[in-house]
Amino acid sequence: MIIVNNPEDIRDAIGDSCVTIGNFDGVHKGHQRLIDLTCSRARATDRTSVVVTFDPHPLRVLRNDAPPFITLTEQKLELLSQYGPQVCLLLNFTMAMAKLSPEDFVQKYLLDGLHMKEMIIGYDYHLGKGRAGNFETLSELGRKKGFTVDRLDPVSIDGAVVSSTRIRDLVQAGKVWPVLPLLGRFYQVKGEVVHGMNRGGRLLGFPTANLKLVDELFPKPGVYAIWVEVNKEVHMGVANIGKNPTFGNDALSVEAHLLDFKGDLYGSDIRVHFVQRIRDERKFSGIDELKGRIRKDVELGRQILSQPEAAIKVTRPDFQRTTSSKPQ
CATH class of the missing domain: 2.40.30.30 (Riboflavin kinase-like)
Structure with missing residues (x-):
């Protein structure tokens, strides 16, 4: 996996891409399913598979009460690489980035930077100012800009959706054994x-x-x-x-x-x-x-x-x- 911080560093070296984007705290089973789908779609269409994530975590910038995170950036990148994406775009998240509209963010980083033709997001993912970039608005933007958007359904284990919050709560309660099926690792x-x-x-x-x-x-x-x-x-x-x-x-x-x-x-x-x-x-x-x-x-x-x-x-x-x- 190639790690870049600026899409301009790789723009001329890749063709069209299939992109997934998120915070990926913990790189849990839901994240793994999302990355696997992105990689398989990219292989099927002869595109480059790209994971886009952020450092610091957006909550660290937007809130004073951000929770402790499951994976720091170094470990998150190590884990992401194990699931097969060809490129990871690690963006420095700032207040200026938080103020970008979904359309401006997509155009600057994903279309101009990565030649994105397909975007795959988690069931609850939002991007852009005011979290306005949901599945519906991104799909409409894709129809105008020439890319498709797919959304992965939630992944459930033991009757509950796998989430970073669920994992964090279990760890803090000392219930480390039930975390194994959610992460796929201890x-x-x-x-x-x-x-x-x-x-x-x-x-x-x-x-x-x-x-x-x-x-x-x-x-x-x-x-x-x-x-x-x-x-x-x-x-x-x-x-x-x-x-x-x-x-x-x-x-x-x-x-x-x-x-x-x-x-x-x-x-x-x-x-x-x-x-x-x-x-x-x-x-x-x-x-x-x-x-x-x-x-x-x-x-x-x-x-x-x-x-x-x-x-x-x-x-x-x-x-x-x-x-x-x-x-x-």
């Missing part, structure tokens, strides 16, 4: 391993990787069974999210204990996939009680991750699995 965060309080291995006997937090959305504080990617390999693990009340901390932290792992992780970028919540975070009477509870958490985590349905799903072509931590 919810994940990524970060650099940094020095923490040096209590895990030295004091408790369970060394932990402390993440430098860059993501916005985190599961409800507690203990989780996780998969951890390290240097393109995957390992079983258990993570604590919270403020470590036994030690009276104030700042939110994500600490991951990798099962059966030996090595120095400081400075490494790791990816944590949240599989299932084990328990709430709570304050213990002392070190011994905490150590005993951690031993139980580790055993529960191992049992959860050993189930076939808990297997990690990674499609990145350079990814490798460790034989020791695959579910049996």
